[in-house]
Amino acid sequence: MSSALSANPTREHEHRDIRALLAMVSHDLRAPLRSIDGFALALEEDYARELEGQGLDYLARIRRAAQRMDRMLVTLVMLGRLTDRVPELERADISHIARDLAVALRERHADRPVRVEVDPGIMGVTDRDLIRIVIEELMGNAWKFTSGRSDAVIRVTRETAGPGRLAFAVRDNGDGFDLTGTDGKLFGLFQRFHPPDRFPGEGAGLATAHRVLRLLGGALSVETSPGAGAVFRCEIPEADLS
């Protein structure tokens, strides 16, 4: 599969174009933003006394917007880099990856007691780094949206799938979403369905998981309703290593 991709000259050109575009975003588009944020900071620091409270508030808003846009550009570059790569197939222990990520999440958020349960023996043949990114985004998402619960539980479960397919799900008992009217937008980049003060983030996690799964020839689907938690189901082809 990978050799077929790289042998295609049109694809090679596309890859090169995408990489050039990403480099342009990374260098040229972020430079003016750095100037906006940097000079706003200089104003804030050097002219705080001359500026009234409202003036300082305007500056803080300028800085927040510039920083948010910068984070979005960084996300765009990372996502572009990810989806520009050719998956490398190998044996992947999804249960092990999930348990590993649970340890990392607990270390990062020691203040929150979250129970994580992982079904044993979820194994597949896929790109290990890419599937790790998918699980990381989904578990991070679940972690975030269970923050309102003291009895938060995240489960990574094996799911039934058709022949030649492998499925697993990341389930949480968090806030859930109202899917009405979101048609397809849930996995769109920078889409947010909660007020940012409640659940921070740029709205890139699900978009990343969705795109990476697609790159692996798989799919992401969701079942959720307000107050009822969420189930994110991942399905990937059960590739043959031979």
Added chain:
Amino acid sequence: MNDLSRFTALLVEDNPDDQWFARRAFKKHSPGTNLLLAADGVEALALIGTGPRPDFVLLDMNLPKMGGREVLGALRADVATKSLPVIAFTTPDDDPEEFAGDPNTVCLSKPLDFPRMLEALDRLGLRGTAG
């Protein structure tokens, strides 16, 4: 914070705003540092070859005439500068492992954050020698 006062630093940067931010940061946190400036890679190498030897280099990767990577390559190929401490300003588009094999190079992202630069200089073994 003034423990960089005895040092000479070379900033290799073509963007005038980024030059200004760096100058401002040094003026604020370490006014005693002798901050030299080169606006491209060719100028940087000429300056290092002839002028006062900097104690460390702040190197933008995206430079006109001669890129940051070529500058770093030239520095590492020269006996006199092969272990000169370099802080390379990389972007998320760059490979984070690119300079992993070079113990005298640390990567940071822009904008220049003074406390993080000091940490990086510690890792490069520089500040310890200043006492």
